[in-house]
Amino acid sequence: MKVIVGVGGSGSQVSTRVKAALSWMLDVPESKVLGQSPVYENPAVGGVTLAAFANAAVLLETSLSLERLWQTLHQLERKQGRVRLLKNSARSLDLDILWAEKTSKQSWLQVPHPRFLERDFALLPAIDAWTDAALSPPSHWEMAARSLRPFSRMRQS
Numbered sequence: 001m002k003v004i005v006g007v008g009g010s011g012s013q014v015s016t017r018v019k020a021a022l023s024w025m026l027d028v029p030e031s032k033v034l035g036q037s038p039v040y041e042n043p044a045v046g047g048v049t050l051a052a053f054a055n056a057a058v059l060l061e062t063s064l065s066l067e068r069l070w071q072t073l074h075q076l077e078r079k080q081g082r083v084r085l086l087k088n089s090a091r092s093l094d095l096d097i098l099w100a101e102k103t104s105k106q107s108w109l110q111v112p113h114p115r116f117l118e119r120d121f122a123l124l125p126a127i128d129a130w131t132d133a134a135l136s137p138p139s140h141w142e143m144a145a146r147s148l149r150p151f152s153r154m155r156q157s
Contacts, residue, residue, distance in 0.1 A: 002034070003062055003069065004099040004126045006113075008055040009092055015039050017080070017093055018054040024076055028069070031062035035133030037125035038156045057098065057125035059133050066104045066111055070097060098122050117144040124148070 007021045018039050025033050039056045062069060073095035080093045097104075097111050104111040116122050123145055130137035 001062060001101045003060045003066075003097060003101070004129060005058045005060060005069075005073065006055065006094070006096040006098045006122050006125070007058060008053055008094045008096075008121070010044065010051040010053045011092055014052070014054040014092075015041065018056055021076070021080070021093055021095065022056055022058060025058045025060065028060065028062065028064075028072055030064050031060045031069075033058055034061055035059040035129045035131070035135070037128030037132065040121065040125060041155055042121050053121065055121040055125055057122070057129040059126075059129040059135075066097060066100055066102060066109060067106075070109050073097070096122075098126060117141065118148075120145075120148040 005025065007018050007025075009017050009021075022036055022039075025031075025036070036059070037057045039054050041052055041054050043052055060069075064072065077093050077095055096113060097109070098116050099112040102111070113122065116126075117140070123141060127137045127141055127145055
């Protein structure tokens with residue numbers, strides 16, 4: 001199954017951490033990286049932090065279930081010192097399943113992510129990851145992106 005994993009974080013040296021996390025995706029069991037986006041820097045949106053964020057996306061082909069992939073991504077976060085305190089607070093590393101060919105409606109895992117198509121920092125890197133894999137992203141993503149791009153404050157790092 002194809003899956004888009006969002007890779008992000010905030011704080012000191014965030015671009016370096018996000019780039020490192022992109023390379024860790026090569027080690028996700030039963031998975032292959034098909035494409036990845038560049039790293040984008042962008043200002044915080046809402047939440048309790050003013051620290052800038054860095055975001056990227058990876059397109060994986062995986063035989064893991066969504067639940068098992070979610071567990072694997074959270075293990076990677078914890079290995080890198082991620083501590084989950086407050087919702088929408090600053091985070092050293094954030095690995096999220098943004099979209100997959102299958103869906104999940106668990107309270108702790110909603111796929112696709114409910115606001116995926118509304119967030120430039122998630123959608124635009126996801127489109128880049130598909131393009132990097134020489135694949136065309138779903139057409140409704142492109143339509144959503146057209147409405148977001150004029151307002152995007154992201155820049156490549």
